[in-house]
Amino acid sequence: MKYMLIMRTTAEAVEASASMDFEEIINAMGAYNESMIKAGVLIGGDGLTDAKEGFVVDFNSQPPVVTDGPYGEVHELFNGFWILEVSSREEAAEWASRAPLGPGSKLEVRRITDQSDFEDFADNEYIKKEKEWRGEGAIG
Amino acid sequence: MRAPSADAGSDAHAGADRIRRTVDAVWRIESARIVATLTKSTGDFSWAEDLTQEAVADALVQWARDGVPQNPGAWLTAVAKRKAIDGWRRRERLDDRYRALAHDLTEAAATDARSPDLLDDDVLRLVFTACHPVLSREAQIALTLRVVGGLSTEEIARLFLVPVATVQQRIVRAKKTLAAAKAPFETPDPSEWAARLGSVLGVVYLIFTEGYAATSGDRWMRPELAQEALRLGRVVAGLLPREAEAQALVALMELQASRFGARTASDGSPVLLADQDRARWDRAQIGRGVAALARADELGRGRGPFALQAAIAECHAVAPSVEETDWERIVVLYEALGRIAPNPVVELNRAVAVSMAVGPASGLRIVDELSASGALRGSHLVPSVRGELLARLGRSDEARAELLAAAQLTANARERDVLLAKAARA
Known part of the structure; x- marks a missing residue:
């Protein structure tokens, strides 16, 4: 099963990290990533650039409104993600708890859906197609 | 706490x-x-x-x-x-x-x-110990999954559809055998290195292939088994970043696993390569496979058996359709593979590739030679390919007889259904 680890950090913590030794941060993250690569569980992930470079497409109105970052009211910013292929929820939790993050940061851990999540809609045409696409319990 | x-x-x-x-x-x-x-x-x-x-x-x-x-x-x-x-x-x-x-x-x-480097060295010693040549293949597989993969005895038994006691027995016996052989906790000497590495990679790939095309049971594939193999393969490749074949094995498994989704229809029956909807192949996984093969190639040691197989899988993975597949390149890759690792299954695959690149009659000649040599006798593979080629040549009666013979020989229930359906259509 696949899990996404989503890094969420308060704006204050992001600012505080500006005063930290960036090389130290890179080294800590690098060692963490390497440990997951060597364990064969890390299959994807990336960091995100500064929220100031991002923008929001808001569907509260039609047509949707595009607003430049960093989005005013938001208290936590998504800063990056990892995708892990692990054997259980507990294993995902174990890897997440090893991330080199500090106060102000959270990892939201979400399982990536698979066919078993759509059993109640088994008759839906797209769900049937999807099931064929992926094969019963297949990887990927 | x-x-x-x-x-x-x-x-x-x-x-x-x-x-x-x-x-x-x-x-x-x-x-x-x-x-x-x-x-x-x-x-x-x-x-x-x-x-x-x-x-x-x-x-x-x-x-x-x-x-x-x-x-x-x-x-x-x-x-x-x-x-x-x-x-x-x-x-x-x-x-x-x-x-x-x-x-x-x-x-x-x-x-x-x-x-961490010293620890990695010890883990590498462990990998070689679990796949030590004094052990039977079954013992190597059980021990590798248990100590390197961290699976419980119950999990291994479930994956291989055998009783828990059987796995327990295999592990106990494996440990006794290692002790009796006084197998040192060391990585192999340079003189033994290639053979011992081949044994490690072989164990991982055997676990994968049992998941990719189950030889027993009523399911065509057991993806969870293939997934464990992929994880083990990534571990070994991480421990041996300079070994091209370790990287290539990961590439091969990623590329083959990328097709898992398209290989099974919603009723669990197999969908063969030609009939698979390529939009259903896992593009992210193909990307990982292509990257792993590039890593293997970058080491500049030439392509070994796993790299050649990965290159063949890559040809399929990047082709938009069966017709637009570079079959000539696949033939060349199979020829190279057949030379460095002669194997009747490879020869049979070459026959299929030749039939696509040149025509079914040329493919059939290779299959007939293989059949005459007596290789793969008792396996469903030869009659299954032969039947397919005869059908393409319009020799329906012969085709039907071969496909029915193949159906009799396969141990996988799902595969039998496919062969019977083909025979009915021939």
Whole structure:
């Protein structure tokens, strides 16, 4: 099963990290990533650039409104993600708890859906197609 | 402590179950390093494996009572080391090893004191030990999944559709065999290196192929088995970044696994390559496979058997359709593969590729030669390919007879259905 680890950090913590030794941060993250690569569980992930470079497409109105970052009211910013292929929820939790993050940061851990999540809609045409696409319990 | 043992008033069974799953997860992540560390310290793989299993049993009790420790891997290692010291004490064999271990335990965070590179070396020794040539293939597979992959005996039994007692027996016997052979806890000498590495990669790929095309059972594929192999393959490739074939094996497994989704129809029946909807192939996984093959090629040692097979899988993965596949290139790759690793199955695949690149009559000639040599006698593969080619040549009666013969020979129920359906259409 696949899990996404989503890094969420308060704006204050992001600012505080500006005063930290960036090389130290890179080294800590690098060692963490390497440990997951060597364990064969890390299959994807990336960091995100500064929220100031991002923008929001808001569907509260039609047509949707595009607003430049960093989005005013938001208290936590998504800063990056990892995708892990692990054997259980507990294993995902174990890897997440090893991330080199500090106060102000959270990892939201979400399982990536698979066919078993759509059993109640088994008759839906797209769900049937999807099931064929992926094969019963297949990887990927 | 990271988590309370259980909320007051909550179901004790649920709590015990949760702890069991947490211990399993930690074991998944740490087993190889713990067993490797203990084997290094005690010089006895078999005993080290017993000690770590006892430590896991202790964890189930103590973590349920006191919570999960801050560094669960270090906890398990320390408990196993303490058990080793107790064992020596009982046997009154208090030599230098005992002193070294006792010293380790007095140091704070003993496991962290060792550099990750040294730890990797020990894990690599463990991988070679689990795949030692004195062991049967079945024993190598069980031991590798257990100590390197961190799977429980129950999980291995479930994956291979055999009773738990059978797996237990295999592991006990494997440990006895290693002890009897006095297999040293070392990576192989340069003179043996290629053969021993081949054995490790072979074990991983065997686990994968059993998941990719199950030889038994009523399911066509067992993706969870292939997934364990992929994970093991990534571990080995991480330990041996300079070994092109280790990288190439990962590439091959990623590329083949990328088609899993398209290989099974919604009723569980197999969908063959030509009929697969390529939009259903996992593009991210193809990308990982292509990148792994590039890593293997960059090492500049030329392509070995896994790299050639990965290159063939890559040809399929990047082709928009069967017709637009570079079959000539696939023929060349199969020829190269047949030369460095002669194998009747490879020859049969070459025949299929030739039939696509040149025509079914040319493919059939190769199959007939193979058939005349007596290779693959008793396997469903030759009549199945022969029947297919005869059908394409319009020789329907012969085609039907071959496909029915193939259906009789396969042990996989799903594959039998496909062959019978083909015979009916021929």
